Amino acid sequence: MTSSESSPLTVGTSDDNATGRPVRPGSAPLTGVPVSPGRASGPVVWVADPLGEPPTGPAPEDPAAEAARIRPAADRVAARLRARAERAEGEARAILQTTAAMAEDRSLLGQAERWVTARSWPAARAVHEAAAGFAASLEAAGGYLAERVRDLHDVRDRLVAELLGVAEPGVPALRTPSVLAARDLAPADTAGLDPAKVLALVTAEGGPTSHTAILARALGIPAVVACRGLLDLDRDTVPGLAVDGDTGTVRVLDTPQVLAHRADGKGRAPWRGTLRDGHRVRLLGNVGSAADAEAAVAAGAEGVGLFRTEFCYLAATREPTVAEQRAAYAAVLAPFRGRSVVVRTLDAGADKPLPFLGLDAEPNPALGVRGLRVAFDRPELLDRQLAAIAAAASDTGAEVSVMAPMVATAAEAVWFAERARAAGIPRVGVMIEVPAVALVAAEVMDAVDFVSLGTNDLAQYLFAADRQLGAVAGLNDPWQPALLRLIAAVAEAGAARGVPVGVCGEAAADPLLARALVGLGVTSLSMNATALGGVSAALAEVDRAECRRFARAALAAGTPDQARAAARR
Structure with a gap:
């Protein structure tokens, strides 16, 4: 069912401005690559950018004890990811399980432990530097391995947050149905999205075959990636966004009204690939x-x-x-x-x-x-x-x-x-x-x-x-x-x-x-x-x-x- 012809999921009181109005009269919409069909508009929630580089000091008083903190932290991160995998299905479960396994990678953790003892770095800095080395190798390899760099950065940020004792990066808890906007989304974050709360996705990076795009389609969430100009928006003054996953356009709203049109992939009887004239596909x-x-x-x-x-x-x-x-x-x-x-x-x-x-x-x-x-x-x-x-x-x-x-x-x-x-x-x-x-x-x-x-x-x-x-x-x-x-x-x-x-x-x-x-x-x-x-x-x-x-x-x-x-x- 095409987005314009599907039954709308409407939350709120008004649907007479489905595409929204730009904040500035006559301003052009942002454009990106449409990767998951459907249209949605609503209040925007920005996903925080990844953690910055952790400090190189102060040097730990006991490097051996500091290095010993790394593997238990990795175990806790992996356990949380596996718990989320148990609640997921299909490709989302596979991605969460793979991310959990990456968090416990012995080579990555062993390198971080060596950096702590050899350079007297805090554990968080050592993990960050070890991940940077592995990411450079993956990027140099290209192809499938290069696609895993985003996953590795996600694991790095979760480990660093755990070692620093701060909240994990990622999608915040959504109180109302919202449009998510981000520089990019980690596969583990996309896999855990609730379609009842996430009206649409728009990211500044990514491509049509990225994990974000594939999972958005699997969840039935309209999505646009590689959206030019998204990061130039003022996060404090933009109340909402209208996302068109069919055309790749994103408009700034002056009111955060909620309207979504989605293709419903559930509850279909089999053997339905039939055109109006009886031709079978x-x-x-x-x-x-x-x-x-x-x-x-x-x-x-x-x-x-x-x-x-x-x-x-x-x-x-x-x-x-x-x-x-x-x-x-x-x-x-x-x-x-x-x-x-x-x-x-x-x-x-x-x-x-x-x-x-x-x-x-x-x-x-x-x-x-x-x-x-x-x-x-x-x-x-x-x-x-x-x-x-x-x-x-x-x-x-x-x-x-x-x-x-x-x-x-x-x-x-x-x-x-x-x-x-x-x-x-x-x-x-x-x-x-x-x-x-x-x-x-x-x-x-x-x-x-x-x-x-x-x-x-x-x-x-x-x-x-x-x-x-x-x-x-x-x-x-x-x-x-x-x-x-x-x-x-x-x-x-x-x-x-x-x-x-x-x-x-x-x-x-x-x-x-x-x-x-x-x-x-x-x-x-x-x-x-x-x-x-x-x-x-x-x-x-x-x-x-x-x-x-x-x-x-x-x-x-x-x-x-x-x-x-x-x-x-």
Whole structure:
């Protein structure tokens, strides 16, 4: 259901100024990147900026005793995060658990203890400096590791606050429904948000595939990131904000009235991917755990379009056995007995280093050995995973397909398809994430049964723009006409050969963009569970001819904003 067509959640007495009035007559709205659909306005609550650098003195009288304070403080921080994880579900729970584990990282804490004894620093300063060193290493590695810097800074600030005896940084307690504004939000803070209290999010940093964006979509909270000019606002005089998660505009209000329009992803019956003229589009879930699978079933997903198996590996210090993998996969497949599940093989490598892989460091990991490339030198790793997937499919009765990530050539697609079929998995596909393979989509489709467009990475590689870097977030906007034209070319190749073409990136979760993707020829859309209801309702209100008009308008546009506006018209 599109934001303007959904039932409004209204708190207060007036709704005659839904978008609000700027404080200064004629002032232009702020603009950013829309990452979670819906509109909301209300009083603004600013999230405090992170703690500054703690002092280097005074030197502790007993360095050994001061160093001994660090691990108990880390245990308390981790315990609070795990307690929050127990109350969360799906991706939010996974992020909180990962953050808790990072708070107890032995290497980080050991380095901080050494700084206390070697440099006579207070514990808080030692933790801050140890974290800075680790963050520099992550940033230099790039890719997935660079995405974890924000998590590390969050852990650092929580540990420092605990050691200083001050309140933890993060989202303050909200007494009334409010719009949250921040430089950025830590994933752990976003994971703990209450959608009943948080009307919308707006941040000055972040990108469309950041954890803040992904979790906002999962929670159904309208959100805009990389908002230019947000930090220039006077926090003491701005009473409220109006946030449009469809267009990326943020207006300053002169009265903090509350109005929210949201896409409701709950309570939908399954099998709802039907257009007004009866044309069917498969609506699927993206999952990485058994909790995600249960949520997708509850939200009405027909099946799974993306099962991220690397979530079963991230904490492993050795390669899980076939039996261990089989059990982990079966827990995710079980809720989908008799339904389709697309399992992505291990998407790991130099930018998602797993200890048991033993890969060498790389100067540019995003362009290095990752995804399917890991298997070229060690095919037995892939063969064991395929055997476990086939066994789990047999155990659960799910209709399992497999697809490979980071395929770059048609020859690689052939290589993967042959190994998967030899393992007893009859339906095989590949991810379209690398522009080169999109350009040879016809040849790829001769070797596989389906393809799935991973629009997050495809945009990153198409525009040479790090998807986690706020300064280039606009280039990763899924409404970029160049990206839509590439999707159209792949869909056209699929239609000519009768090969299904899905989208499993975050673009699938936008109700308006979903209509355009169907118009381009996409046959399935896979997304987080909470987006299913809104996308289903949006598709039910149009027919295929209208979707094609949306697509043509978006393709002819010159910018993402023009593409959105054209499709909306």
